[in-house]
Amino acid sequence: MAKLSDFRVRVEDALANEEVRGNFRKAMDGLMSRRLDQFPDEAELERLRTQAMAIRSNSLDNLPDLLEKLETNLTKNGIQVHWAETVEEANQHVLAIMNKHNAKSMIKGKSMVSEEMGLNHFMEELGIECLESDLGEFIIQLDGEMPSHIIMPAIHKNKRQIAKLFQEKFPDIPYTEDVDELTQTARKILREKFFNAPVGLSGVNFAVAETGTLCLVENEGNGRMSTTVPPVHIAVTGIEKVVEKLSDVPPLMSILTRSATAQPITTYVNMISSPRKEGEMDGPKEVHLVLLDNGRSNIYSDPELLATLRCIRCGACINHCPVYVRVGGHSYGTVYPGPIGTVLEPQKDGLKAHGELAQASSLCGACGEVCPVRIPLPSLINRLRYEGVRQDQSSTKDSGSRRKTAEALTWKGWSFAAQHPLIYNTGASAAASFRKLMPSKMGAWTRVRTAPPIAAKTLHQQLKAKGIDNE
Amino acid sequence: MTTLLQPDSVYFYGTCLIDSVYPNAGVSAVELLQRAGIRVIYPQAQTCCGQPAWNSGYRDEAREVARKQIALFPKDIPIVVPSGSCGGMMKHHYPELFKGEPDEAMALQVAGRIYEFTEFLVDVLEIKLAGKGVKTDVAIHTSCSARREMGVADKIEQLVGQLENITVHEQHHKKECCGFGGTFAIKEPEISASMVTDKADAIRETGASVMITQDCGCMMNISGAFEYENQHHALRMPQSKHIAEFLLERSEVLCTKYDINVPETSDTTEDATHG
Ligand code: SF4
Numbered sequence: 001m002a003k004l005s006d007f008r009v010r011v012e013d014a015l016a017n018e019e020v021r022g023n024f025r026k027a028m029d030g031l032m033s034r035r036l037d038q039f040p041d042e043a044e045l046e047r048l049r050t051q052a053m054a055i056r057s058n059s060l061d062n063l064p065d066l067l068e069k070l071e072t073n074l075t076k077n078g079i080q081v082h083w084a085e086t087v088e089e090a091n092q093h094v095l096a097i098m099n100k101h102n103a104k105s106m107i108k109g110k111s112m113v114s115e116e117m118g119l120n121h122f123m124e125e126l127g128i129e130c131l132e133s134d135l136g137e138f139i140i141q142l143d144g145e146m147p148s149h150i151i152m153p154a155i156h157k158n159k160r161q162i163a164k165l166f167q168e169k170f171p172d173i174p175y176t177e178d179v180d181e182l183t184q185t186a187r188k189i190l191r192e193k194f195f196n197a198p199v200g201l202s203g204v205n206f207a208v209a210e211t212g213t214l215c216l217v218e219n220e221g222n223g224r225m226s227t228t229v230p231p232v233h234i235a236v237t238g239i240e241k242v243v244e245k246l247s248d249v250p251p252l253m254s255i256l257t258r259s260a261t262a263q264p265i266t267t268y269v270n271m272i273s274s275p276r277k278e279g280e281m282d283g284p285k286e287v288h289l290v291l292l293d294n295g296r297s298n299i300y301s302d303p304e305l306l307a308t309l310r311c312i313r314c315g316a317c318i319n320h321c322p323v324y325v326r327v328g329g330h331s332y333g334t335v336y337p338g339p340i341g342t343v344l345e346p347q348k349d350g351l352k353a354h355g356e357l358a359q360a361s362s363l364c365g366a367c368g369e370v371c372p373v374r375i376p377l378p379s380l381i382n383r384l385r386y387e388g389v390r391q392d393q394s395s396t397k398d399s400g401s402r403r404k405t406a407e408a409l410t411w412k413g414w415s416f417a418a419q420h421p422l423i424y425n426t427g428a429s430a431a432a433s434f435r436k437l438m439p440s441k442m443g444a445w446t447r448v449r450t451a452p453p454i455a456a457k458t459l460h461q462q463l464k465a466k467g468i469d470n471e
Numbered sequence: 472m473t474t475l476l477q478p479d480s481v482y483f484y485g486t487c488l489i490d491s492v493y494p495n496a497g498v499s500a501v502e503l504l505q506r507a508g509i510r511v512i513y514p515q516a517q518t519c520c521g522q523p524a525w526n527s528g529y530r531d532e533a534r535e536v537a538r539k540q541i542a543l544f545p546k547d548i549p550i551v552v553p554s555g556s557c558g559g560m561m562k563h564h565y566p567e568l569f570k571g572e573p574d575e576a577m578a579l580q581v582a583g584r585i586y587e588f589t590e591f592l593v594d595v596l597e598i599k600l601a602g603k604g605v606k607t608d609v610a611i612h613t614s615c616s617a618r619r620e621m622g623v624a625d626k627i628e629q630l631v632g633q634l635e636n637i638t639v640h641e642q643h644h645k646k647e648c649c650g651f652g653g654t655f656a657i658k659e660p661e662i663s664a665s666m667v668t669d670k671a672d673a674i675r676e677t678g679a680s681v682m683i684t685q686d687c688g689c690m691m692n693i694s695g696a697f698e699y700e701n702q703h704h705a706l707r708m709p710q711s712k713h714i715a716e717f718l719l720e721r722s723e724v725l726c727t728k729y730d731i732n733v734p735e736t737s738d739t740t741e742d743a744t745h746g
Contacts (some may be wrong), residue, residue, distance in 0.1 A: 008661070016666050322648045326665050362652025362657050362666070363526060365619035385528030411524050413533035418487075418518040419539050425518075444660030448668055450694030450702070452492050459485045459494040460515060467515045468483075468501060471545075 002020060010331040023158045026323050031319040033369070034262030036212050044123075052255045053374040055248045056310040058238075063300065066209040066242045067291070070424040073212030077274040079287045088291045094119065094201070094234055097288055103233055103452050107190075109226035110134035111203030112150050113236045113292055115335045119201075131197070133190050133222040135183060142169050150336060151260050151315040156166060157182030190222065200226035200284070204237035205312070206252060207289070210245045214289065216270040217257060233284040235272070237293050240300075240309040252312060255372040260314040263303065290335050295348040301395050304383060306342050310373040315340075317367035317377055323360055332357060338366035339377045343384065350397035351388050358384040360433035425460055478595060478729075480510035480524060481710055482543070482550040486557045488517035489713075496687060496713030500553045503715055506724045507596055514543040522560040525568065526653050534568050537734045541565065541574065541581045549595065550581065553588040553715055554686050555617025561585045563620055587617060589626035589685050589714055597728035602634030604721050610679035612670070612711070614686035615648050618731075627685050627714050634722055640677035642724050646667070651692040663692075671696035675707060685714045 004012070014020065039045040059066060071081045084090035094117075098106070106123070108114065109129055120130040120141075132141045136154035140147060143165055154162070163177040173185055194200075202223055206215040214235050216223050243249065257263045276283035295305030298412045299308050318324050318338030329337035334345040334354055342361060345354040367377040387394060388402030414437050417423045445451065450457060457465075464470075481504065483722035485497040501511045520540060540561075544550050569578035584735040592598045611627055618624040621699075631637055643645035650656065650666025671693055674682050682697075684690050701708035738741040 008659075011659070012661055015661055099521060118713055127581045129617065320651070322666055323659075323662055326662060344708060359655070360662060362615070362648045362650060362655040362663070364615035364648035366615070366646070366648065382526060382528070385526070386530050387527040387528070390530075407483070408529070410531045411527065411529040415524060415529070415535050418536040421516045421518055444664070445656065445695075446699075447660070448664040448699055449692065450698040452691045452695065455494045459490040459497040462494050462498050463485075463501060463513045464515065466498070466501075468511055471512060 005356060007360070008330065010333060011327045011360075014327045014331045019158070019161075020156050021326060022326055023156055025326050027152070027155050028319050028325045030264065032304055035259060035316065035319070038262050038264065048251065048255050049372055049374050051251050052200065052263070052312075053310065054371050055243060055252055056312065056373045058250075059243050060300070060309055062244065063240070063242065066244055067239060068106050069209040070207055070212065070242050070322060073209065073425065074207075074289060075212075077212045078277075079212065079214070079272075079274065079289055082288060082290045083293075084290055085293045087292065090117050090236065090290050090294075091119060091122045093288075093290045094236070095123070095126070095128075097121075097234055097286075098199060101198055101361060103128070103199055103232070105129040105131065105193075106199040106201050106234075107193050107197035107226050107230060108132050108134075108137070108199070109202035109216070109223040110137055111201065111236055112147070112237055112335065113203055114201060115147060116234065116238075117292070118296060119236075126227070130201075131190075131193050133220075133226055134185055134218070135220055135222075138186050138190065139165065142166075146330060146335070148337065149318060149338075150313055150338075151313060163284060179433040192273065193354060194225045194229045197230045199232045199234060200228075200230035201234045201236065202226050204241055204289070205256065206249055207242045208244075208246050208249060209242050213246065213271065214270075214272040215249055215253070217266040217268070217269070217271065218260070219263075220266055221266045224270055225271060227272055231284055232271070232286045232288070233275075234239060234288045234290065235308070236290045236292065239293055239296050240311075256312050256314050259316040259370065259372045295397065297342060298397065299344075299347050305347060305380060305396065306348060307375050307385040311340055311344070312359050312373055312374050313340075314372055316370045316372065317375075320366040322362070322364060322366065329358075337349055340375075343375075343377055343380045346384050346387075347396060350401075351384070353403045355384065355388045355402045356386065425458065478509065478549050479510060480546075480548055481591070481705050482546075482548060483513045484517060484520070484540075484550055484552045484557070484561070485513065486552065486554045486687065488691065489553060492691060493687045493713060496553060496715050499543065499713065499719040500520065500551070500715035503592075503719050503724070504551065507592070507727050508595075508729070511547075512548075517543055520557045520560045521568070522557060522564075523653055524558065525564060530568065534572070537561075537565060537568055537578070538574060541569075541577050543723050545579055547590060550582070550584045551586050551588055551591045553713065554688070555587050555614045555621045555623065556688055557687050558587040558590075559586050559616040559620035560626055573677065581643050582584055587621050587626070589617075589630055590621065590623040593626040595728075599725040600630065600633045600718065600722040600726070601725050602636040602722055602723050604636065606636045606638070607681060607721070608638050608640055608677075608679045609681045609683050609717075610674045611664050611676045611682040612649065612674065612682055612689055612690045613646075614684065616683055618646065627683070630718060631683060639713050639720065640679050642673040642677050644672075644673055649689045650694050651688045653688065653739075667692050667696045668700075671700060674709060675700075681710045681712055681717070683714055683717050687713060699723065705744075 084092040132138045139154040148156040167175045204214045303336045321338050324338040334341050342357040361381050363378045365378050387396040387399045479654045521533035521537040543648045562582050565578045569575045612626045649670040650663040656663040673698040700706040
């Protein structure tokens with residue numbers, strides 16, 4: 001028996017953990033039904049999805065121009081732009097800004113791109129403290145964990161687990177499972193930090209080229225604090241987040257928040273268009289934007305896979321995924337989990353590292369059905385399977401690297417038989433090939449199911465006997 | 472959308488899984504079509520639509536097999552497929568698979584004539600059925616490909632809904648995948664097992680004595696779980712039926728849109744059909 005891959009090991013562990021599985025099921029069921037309530041009119045939803053897709057497609061069609069325009073307008077507004085091809089470069093940009101201000105700590109709003117950069121780890125190695133201020137991020141940081149969801153990073157924990165964590169980390173504060181009280185505790189700790197932090201860091205939901213505006217949606221006000229209280233604000237985002245016009249923002253934002261957390265609008269909507277101006281009382285004195293590529297240009301070069309970059313990170317595909325709900329976010333072993341992670345990660349970090357994720361999908365289509373920008377996620381997953389085993393070179397990182405001789409031979413054999421009915425009909429049939437594809441693995445099938453019954457007479461034989469016409 | 476002239480004959484594409492594991496589903500579908508007055512042609516050279524290889528990334532291997540299949544349907548008549556999954560492959564993925572190939576036009580032509588079995592009965596034939604037999608509680612499992620790729624989830628419901636002695640119970644998480652996914656069940660056996668166990672539980676909990684589906688992949692998966700749980704944990708085991716088998720056993724064809732006649736019920740009046 002071959003050794004299980006790391007992914008498979010994590011999956012087995014996750015499946016065996018009933019408490020965490022229960023946490024996910026409960027949370028995802030709630031998210032799915034609340035989202036549905038936000039879109040009572042199906043035709044209207046479909047119209048909005050088409051509109052959102054068109055806006056994002058337009059952004060991508062004109063990406064080079066829009067990025068140039070964005071830089072020009074941001075610069076005009078006094079926001080300093082830094083380009084980073086790799087995560088190392090992005091971290092170096094942030095570090096240089098920190099060093100310039102002699103800053104030894106930062107307070108962070110939620111940012112998945114900073115996770116992609118491994119920013120906290122990078123800074124902490126250098127003795128710079130990064131404190132997460134989003135409640136979910138704050139919780140997992142306390143526990144030394146990675147986000148398990150792109151919108152709700154601590155969704156794998158229930159309130160009892162959080163209460164215990166707080167008790168362990170803040171022994172002076174009385175134990176409580178009351179969510180409001182737990183939130184108050186975090187709030188008190190964080191308030192202090194906001195006022196003392198020399199730098200605030202945040203992500204970006206949309207960067208508007210036309211006006212040079214950075215939009216950020218959030219619910220806790222920590223995003224607003226991170227971007228306005230400290231004297232320096234650094235925003236980090238991927239190059240694909242640009243949109244052309246300010247008028248592109250409302251429709252995208254509306255479908256984003258409804259798809260993500262089933263809210264018609266978030267509690268806070270931040271539109272950041274410049275540092276503090278002459279005579280203004282508040283706001284950061286400096287604003288920076290780090291624009292990260294990290295493989296995105298490469299994804300951009302493929303006309304089909306390019307659709308990956310339309311993503312507005314709503315997490316709806318994750319919430320609706322029957323695989324994610326069972327294995328949870330950590331099993332993926334990537335920054336982005338669920339269907340979007342399955343599509344993005346193997347392209348970003350290569351098929352060698354994460355190509356296996358493409359297998360972990362039943363291609364049920366639930367993700368593609370809800371994606372607000374109509375990314376054909378199942379088709380892209382299928383495409384990545386092809387990229388994994390294709391024999392010619394392509395632009396996808398590590399294309400062909402997952403091809404295994406034995407498996408390729410099985411498919412060649414299958415193909416030959418299925419092209420020759422005479423051979424096929426004498427035993428190389430579906431069930432037979434199905435079994436052949438799992439040499440020693442019939443065991444896995446039969447661990448929870450009985451083996452497929454093979455019929456005594458095939459349909460071919462029975463219909464022939466009945467005299468059904470052949471042509 | 473192509474308007475069909477009265478379809479007095481159709482091709483039947485049985486699918487490889489029905490061929491070797493559930494031939495009765497195929498035989499039933501053919502008989503039902505015949506009872507609706509349709510002549511059925513079954514090209515004996517058919518094998519597999521190519522989907523297993525397509526979904527595994529082996530596109531060249533899939534295309535070679537698909538190429539043999541598209542040559543089997545020369546007449547411009549509907550091709551009926553008793554599976555949302557294989558139907559979806561032929562209707563939606565053949566165009567992609569043959570893009571830029573010399574036989575692309577033929578592939579598109581075939582794709583345009585594909586009908587999933589329940590879709591054909593409901594949308595093309597507008598079949599009217601009357602139920603027969605004892606009162607029965609059923610649950611319907613629609614495959615993900617029938618639901619999302621083919622968009623025909625309502626057809627199976629519509630057909631079963633015509634049978635007055637049948638009560639349909641809805642399982643929780645009805646739209647969630649059963650965890651088959653072709654080679655997914657083999658490549659990710661643990662995840663698949665968890666999915667099918669949940670699905671089998673949900674259906675069992677409805678109290679239904681029969682599960683009806685239109686995809687034999689799902690059926691092999693879910694019924695395998697029913698049987699296993701029955702053998703090992705003595706849990707109740709609903710029967711599993713392909714929609715064609717179920718309709719053949721439990722209904723009479725009253726008429727179709729074309730009023731092509733229907734052998735035994737030739738004297739059925741219009742009124743009776745809407746009763
Ligand atoms: S792929 Fe679509 S559904 Fe998933 S996070 Fe991105 S925008 Fe949302």
